[in-house]
Amino acid sequence: MKKLLALCAAAVAISAAGSAHAARDYVWAAGSSTVFPFTTRVAENFGRKTGMKAPKVESLGTGGGIKLFCSGVGDNFPDIANASRRMTAAEFxxxxxxxxxxxxxMKVGFDGIVIAADRNAPTYQFRLPHLYLALSAKTLRGGQFVDNPYTNWNEIGPGLADNRILVYGPPPTSGTRDAFIELGIEAGALTFPTVQALKARDEDEFKQTTHPLRREGWVDAGENDNAIVQTLTKTPGALGVFGYSFMEENQDQVKAMPIDGVEPTVPTIADGSYPLSRSLYIYVKKAHVGVTQGLQEFVNEFASDAATGRGGYLQGRGLIPLPADQHEAMKSVASGMTPMRRP
Structure with a gap:
């Protein structure tokens, strides 16, 4: 009886949201281009195992996916948002x-953001301050914030090649870009006392000063990370910013650069010693469970040992698994559909 009442309540919620259609007979997930291949693989396995329709998975970028997810309840809106960063309080x-x-x-695993180049390119010994000085629209020079004056990498610091600054990366809607700004640009800026003082004095001004990326030298390359990989092989001297999993899939064509002397590897990303390590998430509408056909089963598959556990099939796709205790906690959240608190 309780289950019946819950199903009725969910159906009423969807009806109240203005849906004029019957509940969908397939799961719909949208968002991060980094999480996209993992969700797609789970969708394929889910379809084979259950005989249900394979979920629809769209790569819109984390920001775009969460925006659509948060736009309403009902079959006109996704059941799941894929995210390569945590949902913000404003989005919530x-x-x-x-x-x-x-x-x-649900935190489903880890990934690292890499700065990569064609395999024949020189190796750049990047430090976090280099990323800020090279790629921020405004940067420190002589103790003052000025429009970025640097054109070549070797102007930034020793160990960097005499190549022009040209980096292909994700657009503003991407969680990869958000994480790169936080973990790379912002962290690099905060190695300077002047920037530390600005942040202590005015957080908003700090973000407005450090977060925008330069227009000359940074190229928004869309949500297709594979396209960035192909660009690097055809553009001598160019660098690209994307997820570790894409680099691993294409390591016959591109190589990743060390940051602060640490190479991006499965162990260094999992233990956080690689500076550009991050967590990956999916967000699920509890109101759609029991209404969208197969949603609970799909979420259970995502949280399963077979998919996201150590040695699971997503690890073979490049996902770095959670520690055992975190993985077990995710399984409990999935089976109980435990709602999150405001971030």
Whole structure:
């Protein structure tokens, strides 16, 4: 009886949201280009195992996926948002304002952001300050914030090649870009006392000064990380920013650069010693469970030992698994559909 009442309540919620259609007979996930191949692989296995329709998976970028996810409840909106960063408090509030309550947050594994080049390119010995000085629209020079004056990498620091600064990376809607700015640009900026003082004095001004990327030298290359890989093989001297999993899949064509002397590897990303390590997430609408056909089963498959556990099939795809205790906690969240708190 309780289960029946819960199903009825969920159906009423979707009806109240204005859906004029029957509940979908397939799961819909949208968001991060980094999480996209992992969700696609789970979708394929889910379809084979259950005989249900394979979920629809879209690569819109983390920001775009969460925006669509938070736009409402019902079959016109995704059941799942894929994210290569954590949902922000502002996004959570937008969800609530649009009637999207009881959001289930699942951390599914780790990935690293790499700075890569064609395999025949020189190896750059990057340090975090180099990333800030080279790629921020405004940078420190002589103790003052000025429009970025640097054109070649060897102007930034020793150990960097005499190549022009040209980096292909993700657009503003991408969680990879958000994480790169936080873990690379912002962290590099905060190695300077002047920037530390600015942040202590005014957090908003600090972000406005350090977060925008330069227009000359940084190229928004869309949400297709494979396209960036292909660009690097055809553009001598160019660098690219994308997820470790894509680098691993294409290591016959590109190589990753060390950051602060640490190479991006499965162990260094998992233990956080690689500076550009990050967590990957999926967000699920609890109101759609029991209404969208197969949603609970799909989430259970994502959280399973076979998929995201150590040695699971997503590890073979490049996902770096959670420690055992975190993985077990994710399985409990998935089976119980435990809603998250406001970030």
């Amino acid at each position: 509030d937008t969800c609530r304002a649009n009637g999207v309550n009881d959001i289930v947050e």
